[in-house]
Amino acid sequence: MIIKSLDPRITRLEIPAEDQQFEPLQPMDQHETYEVFHQEKRGDQPIHVGSLHAPSTELALVMAKEQYGRRSRTVAIWVVPTSAIMTISVEDADIFETTPEKDYREAKGYRVGTKLKAWKKQQEATSNG
């Protein structure tokens, strides 16, 4: 008895229908992972879009073109082995915290938008008056 599938390709493989013993996969049985960065327009920042498995950097680039370059406009793609990326571990994430009274150091503390609007309003008032 072989497996009869609706997919003729599966039937053609003539796989025995009896129960088979499979070796369980070992951890990290797959290829190495790579992180993919995608650039939509020249001059844009490449943005991290995901990761993939590949046997080499060259093939990672080929795969990245397909996985991350075919659904949207693309001018460049970067790939980096995940192992090459250094990061602060989650336990140490408290080093990013700053005391509340120093929020002037955060970029959001400087409200350019509000000041610009006020200035525009003033300009309008001057030219109308």
Next chain:
Amino acid sequence: MDKGHTITIYSNQLSAALKAFLYRIADDQMVIAHRNSEWTGLGPILEEDIAFSSIAQDKMGHSHAVYSILHEHFGEADPDTIAFTRDEKDFTCCHLVELPIGDYSFSLVRHLLFDLAEQLRFEMLENSSFEPLAKLARKVKGEIKYHVFHAVTWITQLGAKGNEESKARVQSALNETFPLALGIFEPGDGDEELKVASIFEGEDVLQKKWLEAVTSILNEAGLTLPSLNDVEPVYGGRKGYHTEYLQPMLTEMTEVFRIDASAEW
């Protein structure tokens, strides 16, 4: 030549030669596209499964474009009718593209040898005096370049950058596939007319370019192309003689179409 809305009338003889030439190109593309699409869901790794399927889809698009030229410029049937209603004997694809997908090493080597020939053929056609074909050649250039890039990267990975087993398997697939690949360049009856009309320089010229390119790629990949003197090119496909594999493939491919040929999709 079709530039804008003017149409140059070809002699019957030249017209027949050009038609036969277009059918050879499109049949090759469609059959290999269908074969490669058979890997969808069965590819060796997820990423490669997607890449191979996507390349197959591109190839299907190319064949559709060439069948459309036949329809629009030579009054042949519409692309779907051409693709789905002809029998094996009406196809003029080479044997290389008809064979079942086999082992992945065979499919990869076939992909390299075929796509490289297609790339060089379309490069030659960019300067063809038959403008619709020259235009198409320029349009699909980037896609074919990517297909060859994909094939070369894999072959190099499994050859020079692989291990003993991967290298041996690719080399053995190469030995098996080489005579079949030479069938791509089987001369057609009207080749001389196409050459005189500056439509296409000839299969012999293409084969020479292909041998040079493939030899240099394989050297880089640590693999060897069998000697041209040791093999017999597999001809016959261009005359409508096919392997036992083509008709079953066409029957499977047209199964859904035949349920209701007039269905709107």
